Amino acid sequence: MNHRPHLALIAAIGGLGAVLAGCGTRSDVSLTGNTPAQYSHVWITVQSVWFNASGTAGPDDGGWDKHDLSTPATVDLVAENGGNLGSIVTALRVRAGTYSQVRLIPVDATAPLASSAQSAGAIYNFEADYVDSTGTTVQLPLELMNPDKGIGIPTSLKVPIGNVTAGLNGTGTGTTTGGLPFGSTSGTSANPFGTTTTGTTSPLTSTAIGSTTSSAPNNSFAAALDGTVNLVPFTFANKSYGILWSAHATAAYDLSIAGGISGQLSLTNITTATSGLPNIRVSAETLSADGSRHVVASSTAVLSDGSFLLYPLATNSSTNFPLTYDVVIHGPDIATIIVKGVQVPRPSNSSNSTTTSSTTTLTTPNTTLSSPSLTTTTTTPTTNSNVNAVSIGTLTPRASAASPAPTNYTANISTAPGAPLPAGAVVNFYQTLNTKNEVPYVIESSPIDPFNQVLSADQALSLGTVDSGTWSTNGAVTIVSAAPKEGTGSYLVAASSPGFSDGTLGTKVSPPKSGTALVVVPALALESGASAGSLAAAVVAATPGKYDQGQLLLSHDGALVAAAALDAVLAQGTGGIVTVPGLPSGTPDAVYYATVRAWKSTDPANVQRQWYPQVIDLRTSTSGTIALTVN
Numbered sequence: 001m002n003h004r005p006h007l008a009l010i011a012a013i014g015g016l017g018a019v020l021a022g023c024g025t026r027s028d029v030s031l032t033g034n035t036p037a038q039y040s041h042v043w044i045t046v047q048s049v050w051f052n053a054s055g056t057a058g059p060d061d062g063g064w065d066k067h068d069l070s071t072p073a074t075v076d077l078v079a080e081n082g083g084n085l086g087s088i089v090t091a092l093r094v095r096a097g098t099y100s101q102v103r104l105i106p107v108d109a110t111a112p113l114a115s116s117a118q119s120a121g122a123i124y125n126f127e128a129d130y131v132d133s134t135g136t137t138v139q140l141p142l143e144l145m146n147p148d149k150g151i152g153i154p155t156s157l158k159v160p161i162g163n164v165t166a167g168l169n170g171t172g173t174g175t176t177t178g179g180l181p182f183g184s185t186s187g188t189s190a191n192p193f194g195t196t197t198t199g200t201t202s203p204l205t206s207t208a209i210g211s212t213t214s215s216a217p218n219n220s221f222a223a224a225l226d227g228t229v230n231l232v233p234f235t236f237a238n239k240s241y242g243i244l245w246s247a248h249a250t251a252a253y254d255l256s257i258a259g260g261i262s263g264q265l266s267l268t269n270i271t272t273a274t275s276g277l278p279n280i281r282v283s284a285e286t287l288s289a290d291g292s293r294h295v296v297a298s299s300t301a302v303l304s305d306g307s308f309l310l311y312p313l314a315t316n317s318s319t320n321f322p323l324t325y326d327v328v329i330h331g332p333d334i335a336t337i338i339v340k341g342v343q344v345p346r347p348s349n350s351s352n353s354t355t356t357s358s359t360t361t362l363t364t365p366n367t368t369l370s371s372p373s374l375t376t377t378t379t380t381p382t383t384n385s386n387v388n389a390v391s392i393g394t395l396t397p398r399a400s401a402a403s404p405a406p407t408n409y410t411a412n413i414s415t416a417p418g419a420p421l422p423a424g425a426v427v428n429f430y431q432t433l434n435t436k437n438e439v440p441y442v443i444e445s446s447p448i449d450p451f452n453q454v455l456s457a458d459q460a461l462s463l464g465t466v467d468s469g470t471w472s473t474n475g476a477v478t479i480v481s482a483a484p485k486e487g488t489g490s491y492l493v494a495a496s497s498p499g500f501s502d503g504t505l506g507t508k509v510s511p512p513k514s515g516t517a518l519v520v521v522p523a524l525a526l527e528s529g530a531s532a533g534s535l536a537a538a539v540v541a542a543t544p545g546k547y548d549q550g551q552l553l554l555s556h557d558g559a560l561v562a563a564a565a566l567d568a569v570l571a572q573g574t575g576g577i578v579t580v581p582g583l584p585s586g587t588p589d590a591v592y593y594a595t596v597r598a599w600k601s602t603d604p605a606n607v608q609r610q611w612y613p614q615v616i617d618l619r620t621s622t623s624g625t626i627a628l629t630v631n
Helices: 007-011 115-120 567-571
Strands: 027-034 039-052 065-076 086-092 097-106 127-131 137-143 151-159 173-176 185-190 196-204 219-226 231-236 240-245 250-254 259-265 281-287 294-301 307-313 323-330 337-344 359-363 373-377 389-395 408-415 426-431 441-449 459-462 466-470 480-482 491-496 517-521 531-541 549-556 559-565 576-585 591-600 603-611 623-630
Touching: 027 039, 027 065, 027 294, 039 086, 039 115, 039 137, 065 115, 097 219, 151 219, 219 294, 231 441, 240 603, 259 323, 259 337, 281 307, 281 441, 294 307, 294 323, 294 441, 307 323, 323 441, 337 389, 408 491, 426 459, 441 459, 441 491, 491 517, 531 549, 531 567, 531 591, 549 567, 549 576, 559 576, 567 576, 591 623
Parallel strands: 027 219, 137 240, 151 250, 259 389, 337 466, 408 517, 531 623
Antiparallel strands: 027 086, 039 065, 039 097, 039 127, 065 086, 065 173, 097 151, 127 137, 173 196, 185 196, 219 250, 231 240, 259 307, 281 294, 281 323, 323 337, 359 373, 373 389, 408 459, 426 441, 426 491, 466 480, 531 576, 549 559, 549 591, 591 603
16 A cells, blocks of 8 residues: 555654744754665765645645755665664754655765765765675665655654744755745756756745844654665566665654664574674564554664664654554564564653663573563663663574574565556565464565566565563563464565555465475555556657667656556657556545666666656546657
């Protein structure tokens, strides 16, 4: 589905409302990351930050409060694992009001290298580095879709009215569309492929109001980017390899009222990935809107010392009723651990303070594969003294099987004939605790290769049983080891994708006798309220014969929604019509933009990317057209 699974949670940290007139308190914007263990760096470079009161506003709609950074900022999402925050900009003068969407405008990998990226050690503005099986570090550009339209992130952020005599000389220059009373200028901008876009903006100049400074603390906002599902490896032309950035499963938080969950794992005899990090992840999960399954609210890597911090997490608007998350600790070589009912209260007095508490230690009896030893606490400080976090204590994960037996098996997907998954689909592997009234938990997730309809790498799945217990504010937790309802080593498999309902939970994968298990993933239906739309793209090559293969990508808010092959129309030289069926239409989110990848079959490594400024608006229509000249 168009997974904004935590919008109800995000909304809990601030009500919706109209944007107020007046100057807001200065605001700091940061990024926090979450990346798979094989990545050593994931560089993200941002040049602008936009805010809008509408959660469904497209980049060409009105109401945007736009802030161009004085210089682009680069953040390494790997370094920001574990609740760390990488600053994008400080002291933005955002207009006072409540915002339901933040949009980050990135610097594409093909653009000249920003000084911040160069200083960080990157060779591209958007880049993914990973360590392959031979120990060699591979550096690849991250391919973006319509970077000029940005990455839309749902949120609920309140910017209070600030000191109107405060100076506006912080980093970043604000511009707002929609006829605000600050004067206006017109301008023309060019994209990297020679086409131009003309528009009118209303600048808020940095010298317009006063020169004194405010003593009020800055607002602090952080956007969380989930590389587990946003980093999409793919192959094309049968041998070339790339990584696409498909920006779903993101959210932004007001840090003054955010919380966290911390913990410590004993990593004795735990194998680390080639990047040096343990191949273990921790997720905070909540019930889906329909109650049929759990969905991931936040996920993080376990650091080299075994610590982890899930931060930021949404908290309730009332300190008396903390939000509750179930914590899932998982990896292909350990028995999954699920700690239920972890309460994350809102910080006292809406501050980022922490409280201390006593610690209780509980060790369960040893078995052949010993259950975890668990230290539990109530609210306790973390290594970051500015984070309000509760702790689930210290756990010792057990191996998923006794040595020398295999600890995991691998699985991949196939699709039913005539029923491909949407190009932006993520495949989730679920297990269910074998007690009354339980619904499945997400254990592993992997995006599909959008051009080949499989997982780009086989998914490793633990063969172990599941350890589970319920967290308590008094520190008492009892851990029980048992097979999941699906059977030891077995998982339910279902997909999700922007604009579509989550897949049905009737398909199971189990350990094969040999090799990799293959499972047919059920097709996805459009989300409730959506209709099946289509796009007719008239494709013409500016230079006939320059390319004979290509792909059309359609994106929404930076997330891949659909893809179609362009080989036939490019190869014939004269171009033609490419139809993309089954697009979600008739909903507020049915706004798409087009990107083309094109190459010559004799030179697949030389891929040319081109994106187009024209909006494909299917909010009130089930059909759309676009003319695409491939340069």
